[in-house]
Amino acid sequence: MSRPSYLTWLKPTVGVSFENNLLTVGAPSSFHSQMLQSRMINLIQTTATKVLGGPCDVCFVLSGATPQSPPLTNTAGGHSSRHLTRGTGPAPDYPKLNPKYTLDSFVVGPSNQFAHAAALAVTHNPGVAYNPLFLYGGVGLGKTHLLQGIGRTFLNQGLNCVYINSEQFTNEFILSIQTKKTREFRNKFRSADVLLVDDIQFIAGKEAIQEGFFHTFNELHNNNKQIVLACDRPSASLKYLEERLLSRFDWGLSADIQKPDQETRLAILSAKAASLGSPVPADVLSFIAARFSSSVRELEGALNRVFAYSDLTAVPLSLELANISLSDLLSSSNRTVPSSDQILSEVASFYKVDGRLLSGNRKDRLISRARQTAVYLLRETGELSLSDIASTLGGRDYSTIRHSWTKVTSLLKEDPDLRQEISAIQEELTLG
Ligand code: ADP
Ligand code: MG
Numbered sequence: 001m002s003r004p005s006y007l008t009w010l011k012p013t014v015g016v017s018f019e020n021n022l023l024t025v026g027a028p029s030s031f032h033s034q035m036l037q038s039r040m041i042n043l044i045q046t047t048a049t050k051v052l053g054g055p056c057d058v059c060f061v062l063s064g065a066t067p068q069s070p071p072l073t074n075t076a077g078g079h080s081s082r083h084l085t086r087g088t089g090p091a092p093d094y095p096k097l098n099p100k101y102t103l104d105s106f107v108v109g110p111s112n113q114f115a116h117a118a119a120l121a122v123t124h125n126p127g128v129a130y131n132p133l134f135l136y137g138g139v140g141l142g143k144t145h146l147l148q149g150i151g152r153t154f155l156n157q158g159l160n161c162v163y164i165n166s167e168q169f170t171n172e173f174i175l176s177i178q179t180k181k182t183r184e185f186r187n188k189f190r191s192a193d194v195l196l197v198d199d200i201q202f203i204a205g206k207e208a209i210q211e212g213f214f215h216t217f218n219e220l221h222n223n224n225k226q227i228v229l230a231c232d233r234p235s236a237s238l239k240y241l242e243e244r245l246l247s248r249f250d251w252g253l254s255a256d257i258q259k260p261d262q263e264t265r266l267a268i269l270s271a272k273a274a275s276l277g278s279p280v281p282a283d284v285l286s287f288i289a290a291r292f293s294s295s296v297r298e299l300e301g302a303l304n305r306v307f308a309y310s311d312l313t314a315v316p317l318s319l320e321l322a323n324i325s326l327s328d329l330l331s332s333s334n335r336t337v338p339s340s341d342q343i344l345s346e347v348a349s350f351y352k353v354d355g356r357l358l359s360g361n362r363k364d365r366l367i368s369r370a371r372q373t374a375v376y377l378l379r380e381t382g383e384l385s386l387s388d389i390a391s392t393l394g395g396r397d398y399s400t401i402r403h404s405w406t407k408v409t410s411l412l413k414e415d416p417d418l419r420q421e422i423s424a425i426q427e428e429l430t431l432g
Contacts, residue, residue, distance in 0.1 A: 001043070009035060014063050020144055020165075020198075021056045022098045023048050026063025033060035046308040054140070055301040057100060097155070097163060100275075101148035107271050109264025112142060115255040119146050119228075123153040126194060126226035130253035132217075136231040137257030140297030143230040144198055146257070150228055151196050159193040166202040166213075173212045189216045193225055200229045205240035214245055221248070237406035239413060259385065265289040265299055272303055280306075284322045291330060294383055302326055338429045340392045343382050347374045350425050359394030372411075373422055375404040381426055 001010070009032065016024040025044075027033040036044065037060055049055045103123070108116045115135050122133050135143050147163070154161040164172075176185035189195060195216070203209050220227055231238070234256070235249040260268065266289040273280040284306065292302045309325035310317050323330075338346075348355035351370040358367070358374050371393070378389045390401045411418055 023058045042308040042311045097148045101145040103149035107268045111258040111260045115257045118255040127224035132227035132252040134254040140295030141257045147230045154194045161194040162192040163196040165198045196228045198230045200231045204238045239410040283319045372408040376408045
């Protein structure tokens with residue numbers, strides 16, 4: 001970007017907030033905000049994505065007199081669909097819901113249809129059948145989208161809906177103790193018709209917070225208020241989560257979101273392209289869908305990158321352009337995904353065990369450890385699904401593999417030796 005355009009358009013902006021993948025930027029006038037929106041959105045989005053390490057949406061609002069002023073909402077400027085909206089309920093300080101995250105814009109495929117159906121069921125019958133609804137799945141697979149989609153639906157029905165991340169819950173809880181405002185804190189939640197808590201894994205291990213959450217949970221649950229939780233792993237593998245909370249989570253329904261298959265990835269990309277209003281050649285979409293499989297976030301990032309590249313170079317979208325603009329991502333992803341054979345042989349040589357034993361049933365300490373590490377690496381580094389891992393390891397059953405996976409992820413937190421072993425093997429794999 002040229003210096004004059006930087007000075008004119010970017011320098012006078014301020015960061016207002018970054019929540020739920022939505023970066024809110026304050027612009028000094030509605031003209032600025034229009035220009036940023038129409039001319040520079042792709043560049044800003046791509047750059048922000050790079051800096052933040054994951055795709056984000058950007059919206060512009062009029063900035064107040066000082067950069068410290070609280071986030072503004074519903075101000076003029078920007079594209080209307082990108083406006084921030086705020087709930088109609090009495091609580092004044094909802095975290096914002098990303099307007100893009102609706103149940104309608106959530107593309108349904110085999111990997112997420114159960115979770116989506118559960119979300120719909122909850123919006124039709126809040127507080128009745130599935131309470132709490134516990135959504136879980138890996139990073140970038142759509143948990144926040146689904147959770148906020150539920151929130152949006154309830155808001156549209158005029159319900160008082162509180163959406164919060166468990167980190168924010170923690171911070172607010174601590175602050176309320178420090179400022180002796182625990183009553184206000186509790187009231188805020190007590191008045192909710194629906195409570196949505198994102199990334200609940202962050203409260204594991206924090207006893208006082210769990211205590212606070214337990215009471216909030218019970219109070220709402222007893223009053224048949226709907227609770228929906230999102231988590232990056234199944235509730236059973238939340239180490240250091242109090243038993244009584246765990247049993248509460250099990251009262252309702254648990255629904256997982258898996259990595260999308262090729263067809264769903266294609267559908268998500270097509271929807272995303274359509275929402276951006278620019279036609280994208282079908283071969284470009286298939287190209288991206290075939291090569292970016294680990295998360296929806298990654299998929300969207302790739303599409304954004306191709307868009308931005310086309311914009312900046314003024315070259316129309318084509319397969320060739322996609323290839324060029326994604327080349328570094330593609331080569332790095334090729335490099336970092338080793339085959340399952342490579343992983344198994346690296347694990348065997350690291351622990352100095354016979355590789356064939358990894359697929360067997362022997363339970364000596366060393367072999368069990370090597371097998372668990374193998375499961376972990378096949379999933380994390382090899383990007384295999386648990387059922388693929390089950391068949392790779394000599395047709396073991398899914399629940400055994402799932403058990404190993406759960407065990408090793410929780411062990412990792414408390415066992416520095418294991419962390420070291422795993423990273424040593426990972427290093428070998430990337431070097432080799
Ligand atoms: P998580 O909370 O699981 O890490 P997010 O909900 O933030 O993931 O999703 C990452 C991105 O992928 C978001 O931009 C979201 O809109 C998009 N996304 C995920 N799943 C879907 C889907 N099924 N349909 C459309 N967009 C999706
Ligand atoms: Mg999330």
